[in-house]
Amino acid sequence: MKNRGLAFKLILFTLSGTMAVFLSAFAYFYLSSKDSMMKYVEENARNLTHSTAYQIENVLEGVEKVPLNYASLMSARNFEAEDMAQLANRMVSANPEIYGAGIAFEPGALAADAHYFSPYCYRKEGGRLTNVVLGDESYHYFTMDWYQIPKELNRAAWTEPYYDEGGGNMIMASFSVPFYKGQYGEKRFQGVVEADIALHGLQEIVSAIKLYRSGYAFLISRNGVFITHPDSSLVMTNSIFSIAEEKKSDLLRRIGKDMISGGEGLVALESGLLLPTKCRLYYAPLFSIGWSLGIVIPEHELLEGVNRLGRMVILIGLAGVFLMAIILMLIARRITRPLKDLSATTVEIALGNLDTRLPDIQRGDEIGTLARSFEEMRLALKDYIKHLTETTAAKERIESELKIARNIQMSFLPKAFPPLPAKNRMEISARLEPAREIGGDLYDYSLIDDDHLFFAVGDVSDKGIPAALFMAVTKTLLKGIAETGIDPSEILHRCNLELCGNNDSMMFVTVFCGILDLRTGRLKYSNAGHEHPIIVRRDGQPESIPVPEGFLLGVEEQSSYQTMEIGLEPGDKLIVYTDGVTDAVNAAGELYSLANLMTTVRSCASLSAEGIATEILGSVKLFSLGIPQADDITVLALSFTSAKV
Amino acid sequence: MKTVAEVIGVFFFVLAMLGNANADQGGRRVSFVPQWIPQAQFAGYYVALEKGLYEKYGLEVNILRCIPERPSAEWLKKGAADFATMFLSTAIAERARGTRLVNVGQIVSRSSQVLIAKKSSGINSWQDINGKKVGLWGAELSIMPTALFRRYGLQVTVIPQSSTVNLFLRGGVDVVSAMWYNEYHTILDAGVEPEDLVVFHLSDLGFNLPEDGIYCLESTFKKDPQSCCRFVRASLEGWRYAFDHQEEALDIVMKYVNEAKSATNRQHQKWMLEHMREVIDLPESGGYETLLKEEDYKAVAGELIVSGLIGNIPAFSDFLENCAAVNEK
DSSP: OTTSOHHHHHHHHHHHHHHHHHHHHHHHHHHHHHHHHHHHHHHHHHHHHHHHHHHHHHHHHHHHHHHHHHHHHHHHSOOOHHHHHHHHHHHHHTOTTEEEEEEEEOTTSSSTTOSOBEEEEEEOTTSOEEEEEEOBTTBOGGGSHHHHHHHHHTSOEEOOOEEETTSSSEEEEEEEEEEEESOTTOOEEEEEEEEEEETHHHHHHHHTOEETTTEEEEEEOTTSBEEEOSSGGGTTTOBHHHHHHHTTOHHHHHHHHHHHTTOOEEEEEOTTSSSSSOEEEEEEEETTTTEEEEEEEEHHHHTHHHHHHHHHHHHHHHHHHHHHHHHHHHHHHHHHHHHHHHHHHHHHHHTTOTTOOOOOOOOSSHHHHHHHHHHHHHHHHHHHHHHHHHHHHHHHHHHHHHHHHHHHHHHTSOOOOOSOTTTTTEEEEEEEEOSSSSOSEEEEEEEEETTEEEEEEEEESSOHHHHHHHHHHHHHHHHHHHTTOOOHHHHHHHHHHHHHHTOTTOOOEEEEEEEEETTTOEEEEEEESOOOOEEEOTTOOEEEOOOOOOOOBTTOTTOOOOOEEEEOOTTOEEEEEOHHHHTOBOTTSOBOHHHHHHHHHHHTTTSOHHHHHHHHHHHHHHHTTTSOOOSOEEEEEEEEOOOOO | OOHHHHHHHHHHHHHHHHHHHHHHHHSSEEEEEOSSSSSGGGHHHHHHHHTTHHHHTTOEEEEOOOOTTSOHHHHHHTTSOSEEEEEHHHHHHHHHTTOOEEEEEEOBOSOOEEEEEEGGGTOOSGGGGTTOEEEEOSGGGGHHHHHHHHHHTOOOEEEEOOSSSHHHHTTSOSEEEEETTTHHHHHHTTTOOGGGEEEEEGGGGTOOOOOEEEEEEHHHHHHOHHHHHHHHHHHHHHHHHHHHSHHHHHHHHHHHHHHTTOSOOHHHHHHHHHHHTTTBOOOSSSSOTTOOOHHHHHHHHHHHHHTTSOSSOOOHHHHBOOGGGSOOO
């Protein structure tokens, strides 16, 4: 994932975002349309059930009226046995819904000698009315439901539907109304008036109901037996309870009980109960007869429309997503192709090949800006590198020149003291350590004649080339002037005048110089703003020597300098240094200081001049170890050994 | 209003009589009529026929369809059938009235008769039946319940009961007569819960007497005892097969049920077959342990005398033909 390309990421994130939005919108759409579809169908089923039930009850009530009227007639009036056939005939002929009707009497109720008396009229095939009198040893109507139920219940009742074998294979049901003689507690049951209805008319009403492809309506009797069902083998044989038993469904049995007890409702049923698939059952009672009408709606067919719509939406959605993926891919490629080219080129550039040409991207967007910036960067880098090369060359040249300058500068500082004729009367040694290649410190010593030694230590303001040049001038002047054999103050005075002459750069130099008489040990010296030298007598205690006041050289022509004298005993040592020694700093920022110098001098006082100079320089270097040297360091040590013999 | 059915029934009956007259001469062709419409109560006979067991015993059996209004004894009397099943009480009554029929095999050795009441009618024990309206079937089927009421001193209003239980379901009677294997399940099948009912098994109340047996006329037996006994033996094998192959037996029963357009269903027949098994004791192997016992005979005949349905008890030896004593070869 991390290593996938930009195009992949762009497509992935955009598409998953889009898919998420699409799917949630689809889920909402699907569930809510399913829901409203269900509500619509439920409402429809309710209406259909009610209207069908109403239609059936209408027929039944029409049939009920006939025996009800005739029963009250039988109770109210006295009839002769001969009238009965005509009454039965009238019941059937005047009511086309009635298949057969009759009046059945208790033994002896009408005709005293007749045990059975039940005149009956029915429609024969072809519709012809036929009158018979029922009841004999093999037809005990007294124990038949249509007679016994109203008798025992003392009220009109519908029988369970029964199959009329041979009578045109019809399912019939009978409505019987008991009638009585006598009044006020003395009522005697006389018999029943009954009317039979062939149920095929009602069956047709119910069978006509078709819902979707496999939905259907069914009618069950008071006992739960199917009166109509699309599977005719179930009609009159199976009940909703036998189906429940077969399918081992307690739910179906409960529903059946609710149906036959006049309940109404909508239930969802598992597949395989009333349909091979999941279904909804809506049921409502037929109150007058105690039957129940059920409407079975196959759920998957019900939702077919919604599902089809859902599939279309999914299909359109997927096509949209696919299209979007293609567009995204094109866009991504348009964005990433120049980026790829650019990145390939920048790899080249990163390897240092600054002459690689960047791809020509003529675009106004961020990619174009990026490409242009890269081009500018490449050019700037190229320019910079060129510049850097030149600068480096220049710097190298300067460095080599400086190296040469240093060599030159060092070469005109005196090195070894001998071949001086005064070798065994004194010893002199100096060390100079410039802060950069070349420095502004200077020292010099030379014999003016056999008995006089001239020496000087100076420190030019500033460092580097100007200081070096100024030092060279100062040293040359000092040496030249000193050779005339004049006093040190005069040397400084003249030197100052010379330096002030054309000193536009306003540089200056501090100088200590002295002339030692090797015969007597008398030292004349003068000072121009320089550090006080240190003298170590034979007792080994170092101390600064007093120096005359004198302004530094090169600034003020009117400056005047004095000469002072001290006498040196054999074994005395004089140490002249520049401020590079005392001002050296260590890592903690502390100065080397005069006190430290004194300590160092004391410890090495017994050494030769060369040893002292080396020791002091080593001590300073050790002190400021690791810190870049800030100033030139110069130490000159002079040891007077003996006066001239 | 089954007038048309009635006429057709009589037609079949006459047809059967004629057909049987021819069969008699063949000797191996016999006819059989069960005492009720096709149902699992007679599964053994239908299975024996369909599985070729009668054929195996050298019999060509024609099972006739019973007409409810015409008792099976009548078929024997009129020569319309060679064999018939009957309740023991019915058969004794017929014999006492002079029909010379004999018992050749007692198939159902225990009683399935029950009295059922709804708990809602306030009946929880048999004592509560006192003073209630009780539906009783006609003739011999009412003997045992009547004897029960007599024995326990119960005063009841008897309502003649039809072949349906609708009057009971509507509340027209408090107690209904039923066969455990039949009407009890019919009541459940009309949406009544077992826990809402209270059932009195006559067998639990001291009236555990045999029911269905195979009968033929004495003359039929005398003429060809071997064939008669082979019929019984094959029927018993039919029952054994039916109990061992319940689903297949149900298929066979349903075939006859559908032919008769009987208003019943497979679930009901399944219940019936399962419960027939409880009252039929099949012989271990090939024997005739299903013989009628004399004490059962005496008990039933005694109740018939008491109820006034018969005046004298026919001799047991005349009533029973013991196939175990007949050499079938």
